[in-house]
Amino acid sequence: MPLFRNAQFEISIAKPSGLPPPSGAEIAFAGRSNAGKSSAINTLAGHVRLAFVSKTPGRTQLINFFRLNCGAVLVDLPGYGYAAVPERVKQQWQGLMEKYLKERESLIGLVLIMDARRPLTELDRRMLDWFLPSGRPVHVLLTKSDKLSRGAASAVLHEVRRALAPHGERVTVQLFSSLKKSGVEEAERVVGGWLGLDGNGAPAAAPQSGA
Template structure:
């Protein structure tokens, strides 16, 4: 069964103090408002409205946890960068996101959503800079790739890969993704399954070391 299929909503969190005790590996999904994050999550889950899709950016105001069949959790973070949201709320969201990304021990990797037509905004770079010091992997989805023809889309992919590789090495991977055409789903699943496999191997090694 596909990794994200049949994900089930578990809990929503408004403040860092409300985070539940760790109970499984967590994969965070983040992205600039209107970059296509909710659509990407719905496409991966095979669900029309698992993550709420709105024509008004900035509607996701909480950390939303979804349980996967494998026991891991998909964590949908608030979209960032929407100017019409009051400054106080933007600061609250930023604090919630930063606290979660920097302090959550059960978080094993970040899937970062960027619009293929407008990648690597200042806020995207800030998000990477928040998370990169953890040493955990980041996978960038260049969404809405169907809005570009193949040549420009591939050129954007190569340019983003080159820049991020020069700064972060193999910690960051990048791919094209289209919710409309359901393209790129298998690649995301393969990457995240690799994270989960590595985490499982590390945990097993830790248990073996403790027993000797």
């Protein structure tokens, strides 16, 4: 079964004190408000409304935990950026995400969602600069790639990979489209690698030695 398929909602938390005890490796999903994070999670999970989708930025106001069949946890973080919410609420979100991303020992990697039409915004770069010193890997999903022509999408992919190349193999980048359901297998393969699994959530085969 695909890695993210049949993910089950487990808990939502609004304050750092509400974080549940770690029970399995955790993969966080983050991104600028309205970059397509909820749609990407739903597409990966094969579920229409696992994560709430809205055209209004900033609707994900909690940290939501979803259990995968393999025992790992998909963690949906509040969107960052221009959400039209009170400053007090923004500060609460920031504190919640900072506590989670900096101190959560069970967190093994970050899937960073960027709109392919507007990648590497100042906020995206700030998130990378802030998270990468942890030593954990980052996988960038360039969502809404269906909004671009094939040539333009390929050019964006090349440019983002070039811009992030100084970070080495810890940062990987791919195109993704929730509308066309494209890029799912690549995302599963990368995140599965973090977990020591293949794209179907099974233990990855050990490399065979040469004869």
